[in-house]
Amino acid sequence: MNTNRSQKPGIYIHIPFCRHKCGYCDFYSITALSEQEPFVEALCREIDVYAKRFVSEAAFDTIYLGGGTPSLLSETQLERIFEHLRRGFSFADDCEITIEVNPGTIGFDTLQFYKKLGINRLSIGVQSFHKDELQILERIHSAAEAREVFSAARHAGFDNIGIDLIYALPGQTVEDWRYTLQEAIALRPEHISAYNLTFEEGTPFYNRLKEGKLSRQTEEAEKVFFLETETFLNAAGYHHYEVSNFARNSAVISRHNYKYWTHAPYLGFGPSAHSYWEDQRWANVRSVTRYIDLLGQGERPVAFRERLSEDVRQFEDVFLRLRTYEGIELERFEREYRRPFITIYKEQARRLLNEGLAEIIHDRFRLTSKGMMVCDAILPQFITY
Ligand code: SF4
DSSP states (O other): OOSOTTSOOEEEEEEOBOSSOOTTOOSOOBSOGGGHHHHHHHHHHHHHHHHHHTTTSOOEEEEEEEESOGGGSOHHHHHHHHHHHHHHOOEEEEEEEEEEEOTTSOOHHHHHHHHHHTOOEEEEEEEOSOHHHHHHTTOSOOHHHHHHHHHHHHHTTOOOEEEEEEESOTTOOHHHHHHHHHHHHHTOOSEEEEEEOOOOTTSHHHHHHHTTSSOOOOHHHHHHHHHHHHHHHHHTTOEEEETTEEESSGGGSOHHHHHHHTTOOEEEESTTOEEEETTEEEEEOSOHHHHHHHHHTTOOOEEEEEEOOHHHHHHHHHHHHTTBTTOEEHHHHHHHHSSOHHHHTHHHHHHHHHTTSEEEETTEEEEOHHHHHTHHHHGGGGOOO
């Protein structure tokens, strides 16, 4: 069994509802909010099913409510979900409990309620502080609402808040992006995620790009945005710890997301949610209706399941960890896969080291900033099966 037992397991809950479907978004969500109630019922059922199976496992130390827009759930719906979680699983005393919130969907009272429920971390989907960029992204909120929800969260007592931003938008200049970064750090969040806009197949943005109705930034421009982000946030005291993630210090990195990059075990509940446990990965169906139906019939809503072979696991280990600035601990890698990293990946490592895209530091092989900038092109080079 190779699941990383040095880390405690986590729980992800996917809340698949949004008021409006943003044109660039690839996450599974629907706008039929009338389905929320039957969904919550099914979700509680799914939690109970897994609780029976994982009852003797170690205490979980993260819960992450993502989506979709979890902040669309009512207080009673959230209360029920937490009741089932607490009844079914044991949690560490310092469990990190995150909820994604969208500005314009909640106020101070709801934030206070989250606090009472035990939620101790917020991830706010700000994306931009420019009105026209928010319109391009089809976000339903304004920059003012983003500032308001942030300040309300501080007043409600949240001392661990992350802000999500997106760069390389159509027509965006580096100056525009710097303004958004400036406005973000002025709020002093503990954490900032800065994502390069992608055009995923099947999204309206992808179709508009193909039809020539939307333009994307060049690869060169995307590199400039990436480096600008790093330079700007480093200067503001944020530590770049993963390709798209920055934290004010190591205590406020996203403990939950770190599990994904280090093969730690996690259970995912809700439609489209993924789980990883004892070298098995499985994913739930990507349909609220199907999800509700299956759980109603007493079946697990699983669409796909695989057991990771050692080759795949080894590649994923490299692929995921090289996204973090900790990189690969060479001694651990050799212990786990019985051969040195540098022997297995001799060619790739030599090339990356020679080109200044990677470095070996404190017995760790890791990408440099220059390497991180092009990591999507680099990482597939490590496939050996
Ligand atoms: S609010 Fe978030 S999850 Fe919902 S459609 Fe927009 S980007 Fe996607």
